[in-house]
Amino acid sequence: MRLLVFALDGMPFDAFSKLSDELSNMSELRDGGKWGTLRAVDPPITVPAWASMFTGRDPGELGIYGFRHLKRGTYEGYIVTSQSLRERFFWEVEGLRSIVVGLPPGYPPRKYGIWVSDFYTPDTNRQWTYPAGIADEIVGSVGGYVFDIPYRTDKKDEAYKGLVDMTVKRWRAAKMLMEKYPWDVFVLHEIGTDRLHHLYQKYFDPQHPQYVPGTAYEAYFSEYYKLIDGLIGDLVRAAKKRWGDHMAVAVLSDHGNQAQRGVFAVNMWLAEQGYLHFRSEPARGEDIERSEVDWKRTQLWAWGGYYARVFVNKAGREPQGIVSEEEYWDVIRDFRRKVKALKCPWGYVESQVYRPQELYRAVKGDYPDLIVYFDNVRVRPVQTVGYETYWLSENDRGPDDSLHSFDGIYILSPYEPGKRDMYAVDVASALAGLLRKRI
């Protein structure tokens, strides 16, 4: 049995629900298989989500909590790359031949099977495939390769052209590799599905507070998903023609996407609550990491993103820590209480505050003290400071229409048909089980 995996970044379950009549290939797979909502890992972000799904280890066990970590005991951050992943993917554990295209964190290229790196890759002038020669083959047969598009932009028409061009090139490259080289597991990751939501959510989602109905952008939603569906059908047919019908197919997403309801300058709020102090007034929009934080008076500070990582400035741990072991739990309790009472401009919202130990089976590496989702991830916490208010009208990193949600999608075919929801960490064992099945 061979396994063909379509890893569609950020495709929400409800996108499939809304469009299933138009997505004939995915619907055919669904009708012959098991499918449903795929509940994303915590936090619902590309890194660590895919790594968790394909290793079967939760982010705490992997010691990967996002695209970057704060080195514990310092105020310094560092980037998570493919080298940060120490666990093996399920196909590596089973010693199977693999071809993997674009899976994050995918740079530098992982040295197993055939590997094509991901949107981390600075440019095509460095080694972005393993083995290295694969890069030339891709460029030679496809005429170029695109890792990602600039999607935090107002140039929406241009962005869509780029999105389609990137996607078509990637799937052509995948088809060439899939037909040419033998494999047991083939994983094709497409970042374009996520970018579609970040670019155009407010044009097709009435839940978006800035919903703009009736524009030409509205059609991109179904148009792009139909493009993906057509490419899936084409690749499945080509794979079966080349390697035979003895093949399982999985369609997966690492998280969903939903409308962004607001932007919250979390460090400004922490300052107002008296947790965070500055030695000098920060400039408007200044990054907290560049600000002159008065560490001798600061108890809590945070990083933003899709979720907030809140760090306690703990005595004996951080260089200028002030929160003692005895105070630590009081500070956390007090913070939780204040988050619960947090009022957004549109009313009270439900936010979640977790200690990593409450979310994961093990907690390794450089974990934050607290993980916070504001309004069930519908409010984006930003870490920049220097604003008059902590509620901002837009994102500090450029226009962005969506935030992540926990409701991704999965389809595994062939399988006893039926809808059953699944947890992302169980994907690895489900796929390994599918590979062992005799059909």
Add this chain to the structure above:
Amino acid sequence: MEERKYTTVSIPVTLYRRLESMIQGTGFRSVSEYVTYLLREIVAMKEGREPTLSPEEIEEIKRRLKALGYL
């Protein structure tokens, strides 16, 4: 004389039998092919543990992730 492309490595027969049963149903045509594949991957993984990213490259990745809005 042309340099030989392959050589022989001895492994216990019991291990050979286990490997033989492991490749049933996969695309591997022989135990030799499977063992070569496994060893190549293990060697590559071990080599991969060496830090290969320069500080400049790390900065470039940071810039890229920032431009993408992840940082």
